[in-house]
Amino acid sequence: MHELGVVFNIIKSVEKVAAENGLTKVASVTLELGEVSTVIPSYLTDCWRWAADKKDLLNGSELEVEEIPAVTCCKNCGGTYPTVKYGKVCPYCESGDTWLIQGNEVNIKEIEAC
Numbered sequence: 001m002h003e004l005g006v007v008f009n010i011i012k013s014v015e016k017v018a019a020e021n022g023l024t025k026v027a028s029v030t031l032e033l034g035e036v037s038t039v040i041p042s043y044l045t046d047c048w049r050w051a052a053d054k055k056d057l058l059n060g061s062e063l064e065v066e067e068i069p070a071v072t073c074c075k076n077c078g079g080t081y082p083t084v085k086y087g088k089v090c091p092y093c094e095s096g097d098t099w100l101i102q103g104n105e106v107n108i109k110e111i112e113a114c
Contacts, residue, residue: 003043006106007051011058014111018057027114028062034103035070036083070103 014029033039045063052058070083076095083103089096 003039004047004051006039006044007047010048010063010108011051011055013108015055015057017108017111018113021113023111023113024057025114026058026061026111028064028110028112029058029108030064030066030110030112032068032105032107032109033065034068034105036100036103037106039106041065041067066109068103068105071101072098073101074098 010029010031014026017023018026031044033041033044044065048063052061052063071080072083072086072088072090073080074090074093074095075097077090077093079090079092080101081091083100085091088098090098
């Protein structure tokens with residue numbers, strides 16, 4: 001379960017931002033999570049609850065997850081399409097010469113202090 005490692009990294013980043021801004025308590029953290037990031041949201045929130053409650057700064061804080069849809073671009077025709085629906089093969093020209101534009105991210109979007 002790599003979600004616990006992800007949570008530890010998020011907590012480390014939040015602690016750094018809190019220290020830099022004089023925050024003593026965080027109410028919530030909003031995370032942008034790519035649709036194909038391989039991170040399972042329910043596992044992530046379970047790990048968050050366990051780990052965050054061990055920190056005075058984050059005890060009782062909520063982790064809000066916003067999904068970023070996966071989008072792929074075709075190098076052959078230049079079209080973009082939903083990755084999960086069509087996979088690696090372009091639905092417009094059937095080329096396999098494609099790359100992921102977005103949807104693999106794990107970003108802290110917002111930290112709400114209380």
